Amino acid sequence: MTTLIRLAKRAPGSPVDLFHSQADRASDWSAAARYGLRAATQALTLPAAYRSGEPVCDVIDELAFDDEASAVRCLADPAFRRALGSPLLDAASLACLVVEEHVAKPGPVPASFVKNYELVTKRPDMDRAEFDRYWAQVHGPLAATIPTIRRYVQAHLAPRARAAGAASYDGLAITWFDDVAAMRAGAATDAYARTRADEANFLAGELPFVITTEQATYPLA
Numbered sequence: 001m002t003t004l005i006r007l008a009k010r011a012p013g014s015p016v017d018l019f020h021s022q023a024d025r026a027s028d029w030s031a032a033a034r035y036g037l038r039a040a041t042q043a044l045t046l047p048a049a050y051r052s053g054e055p056v057c058d059v060i061d062e063l064a065f066d067d068e069a070s071a072v073r074c075l076a077d078p079a080f081r082r083a084l085g086s087p088l089l090d091a092a093s094l095a096c097l098v099v100e101e102h103v104a105k106p107g108p109v110p111a112s113f114v115k116n117y118e119l120v121t122k123r124p125d126m127d128r129a130e131f132d133r134y135w136a137q138v139h140g141p142l143a144a145t146i147p148t149i150r151r152y153v154q155a156h157l158a159p160r161a162r163a164a165g166a167a168s169y170d171g172l173a174i175t176w177f178d179d180v181a182a183m184r185a186g187a188a189t190d191a192y193a194r195t196r197a198d199e200a201n202f203l204a205g206e207l208p209f210v211i212t213t214e215q216a217t218y219p220l221a
Contacts, residue, residue, distance in 0.1 A: 003159040004071045006061040009093035026086035035074035038064040056208040068158040071098050097170040098161045104140035105152035110178050115214050118173040118207040134202045143195045148186035151176040157161035
């Protein structure tokens with residue numbers, strides 16, 4: 001399974017509450033159906049995140065395809081490109097990643113949950129293959145020991161995306177928690193401290209992150 005991920009900010013001047021009330025209109029994926037779109041979700045940054053300033057993005061969409069070739073063909077379709085550039089969004093902020101998922105901590109998604117996305121950039125002096133290996137085989141098992149994480153998925157760039165070398169980020173670390181309180185509790189553990197300390201071994205600087213809630217946008221009931 002390959003996932004096409006869109007990250008974006010809302011249009012300049014748009015109030016957060018207004019954007020949240022209209023955001024589903026920015027995720028019309030009917031043009032992707034012909035390429036075998038399996039499912040799509042839309043994650044909106046929690047309103048509380050804006051108390052400390054603007055987050056790195058307001059919305060993250062995940063579109064699931066059978067393989068990378070299908071996702072790439074979809075991304076090249078002019079009708080789909082128009083859907084990506086909704087007038088509700090800041091065109092300059094749009095970023096798309098084609099990724100393959102590595103499940104670092106399996107587990108069911110809770111019925112009620114918050115979903116955290118960390119935007120990953122590899123250390124510039126690190127070979128791409130070694131970065132992917134270290135993230136999956138060393139760092140992943142370490143982060144999986146954080147007790148309050150319900151599920152943890154690493155979204156690594158798919159092969160063509162890696163080869164092109166033009167992606168805005170090198171991947172996403174995606175974790176599910178029961179709620180924000182559970183996230184905070186996890187951040188107070190020794191496992192979290194060990195995980196953060198390891199980041200310098202393969203990452204470039206701090207990880208921008210957003211805490212979100214999610215809804216399905218394709219197929220719709």
